[in-house]
Amino acid sequence: MNWTPADPMVSLKDVHKSFGELKVLNGVSLDVMKGDVICIIGPSGSGKSTLIRCVNALNDIQKGSILVEGQEVNDPNLDKLELRKKVGMVFQQYNLFPHKTALQNVMMAPVRVLKQDKAKAEETARALIRKVRLEGKENAYPGELSGGQQQRVAIARSLAMQPDVILFDEVTAALDPETVGEVLQTIKDLAEDGMTCILVTHEMAFAREVADHIYFTDRGVIVEHGPPETFFKNAQDPRTKEFLSQIL
């Protein structure tokens, strides 16, 4: 591995993925540089979620290459644990551990996986909970928190692993409209701190505001991509135009 920070942090080349007969990804290529925030948008069923789940090897791919900091993900001998220490993930359904408090949810992986000292991990976890503006909720169980609060704990949990890149899989799709804002604000804070983020989202206004680059996918291919201003104002492909006209 001779990856340097000048190379793409995540690099997909001609990625193909199918579930049985169903082809989900049909040759997707994209590069994400360190500190970039990219948003993947597109109609449902276009393979967006599958795409980012391949990056941390939750789904395997049949063909192509995914490099994360120079490490090949499409490799039968891949050390998945090492990969996942570098790549954090936040899910649509939060997936907090319901039998653990917010604080435990955040500090458990650093202690158990990274073997951090417990006191130090707790200190970091408390700081992260403050960062996602949930001070005072440390001892609450996920069931006692609102969707937006749970999702912010999930973001803190992912941050606690000090990943180099975080994948956000439609993280606001299951939220009540009034709590969407607080979660988006948290992600925006991260982006401003320079965290590399790959987001799958339906929040166009948000994508336009925070993304460095937008990718539009349909039927398993990237139809069009570009910086937000060009992308939203000057879409070229008829499929992109149609999608944007429906959603904007």
Next chain:
Amino acid sequence: MTYRTDLPVMLPVKRPEAEPFLGLKLWHMLPIALIAIIGPSLAFAQSSADGQTPFGILLNWAPLLLKGFIFNLVISVSAMALGTVGGAILGLGQISLFAPTRHGSWFVTQFFRNAPWLVLLFFAMFLLPFEINVFGLKIPFPDWFKAILGLSLPVMANVSEIVRGAVRSLPSGQWEAAESLAYTRLQTLWLIILPQCVKRMLPPWMNLYSILTMATVLASIVGVNEVMTLTGQALASEGGRPDLLAPFYGFVLLLFFVYCYPIAKFTVWLEKKYAVIT
């Protein structure tokens, strides 16, 4: 902003209130007392001329029968313990990523789950030696030990299914979240999946224990000195009087009822307490 509403759908969901532990009300005592009294008194009415009432005879035998019953409990607890350990291993085997382990565990589970308990008991009784030789040391295999082994087999298979079912019942997101945080599979199971499963497994596990306790009388058929065997022997030594049958077997029924009913009630209470509210 707060809204005032009487619409039931708008009100916060209330957990159904868990019943008090035993849930026995005063009138429940009535049928229990009736069973306990009518049996013996019926017999009392037919009492023979030698002065001893059937109830009196039962009282004489009661300590021995109680001892036998305690033996049943020892068998049930031991078989449950063995079966639970074996079943937990087998259940985890059923969710193993290694196909041969998974298929093997599945086969063993299905085999013992679909076998009559009595047949398994006979197998254990008559296929195991009465003692084994380990480096010249003779370890005896008494009948009661074989009975425990025989009964633990179906328990094991049922616990295996309880474990598998509980693990499968958790949303897959829990696995994915743990995986994406770089937990190993063992850590995921031990720290995240199983702790959530225990609550779900407890009620069916206690149910199984109750059934097992009642099944321990099967051991009488293969000659273990448990409560049924002793009852039969007591009746025989009293000359096989038909008027003693009702009070004696009634007494045994009562013992099991008094032991198993609270377990059943407690299980229902636990089920309500841990009911999954979505």
